[in-house]
Amino acid sequence: MRSPFDLMREWVDQECKLGSQSPNRAILSTIANENEKMQPHSRVVALREFDDRGFLFFTSKKTRKYTELVSNPQASMVIWLELQQRQVVIEGNIQLLNNEENHSYWQALPKHNQLKFTAYGPHTNNEITSTSQLDVVYQELSKQYQDQENLPLSEYYKGSRLIPNRLMFYTLESESFSEFVEYIPGENEEGWQSRLLGPC
Secondary structure: OOOHHHHHHHHHHHHHHOOOOOOOEEEEEEOOOOOOOOOOEEEEEEEEEEEOOEEEEEEEOOOHHHHHHHHOOEEEEEEEEHHHOEEEEEEEEEEEOOHHHHHHHHHHOOHHHHHHHHHHHHHOOOOOOOOHHHHHHHHHHHHHOOOOOOOOOOOOEEEEEEEEEEEEEEEOOOOOOOEEEEEEEOHHHOOEEEEEEOOO
């Protein structure tokens, strides 16, 4: 039986062939343990990659989502593939990347992205007068590192991998019943087992 990651790759590849410009966008939902109201927090994130290890994304350590993931590593994610009218819901636990891994992915970023993140990362969730002040920082950094291929790793650049323990694949139908396939780890967590469920 093919794994849910194979099916995920198939769906994303198909979305790209249909002309999608952003098949790697996902809605990440987190919640903090110490939050008395237990208020969930959702935000669109860009998936850097996904494979059999899980779904990887990066953010600033000053964001609310990162703070919540540190206090409560349980999270869920929704990937909406609009051109196919499909969605994938992923539930699991977050594994934070170590500094060596963060550095490796940072080095692979285009310099423009490194400049942008270094400019805004320290200011995440801080009040600013205007985004133009970030433009000023960006220009200053551009001059400072104009002769270097890469910028030093930002202390705020943090990677997280959502390791799934449940994946749900929905295919929405307008004239027939929507298909809902669930994948969970097999016995002794070897491989995956799937089952077709009634639409929900």
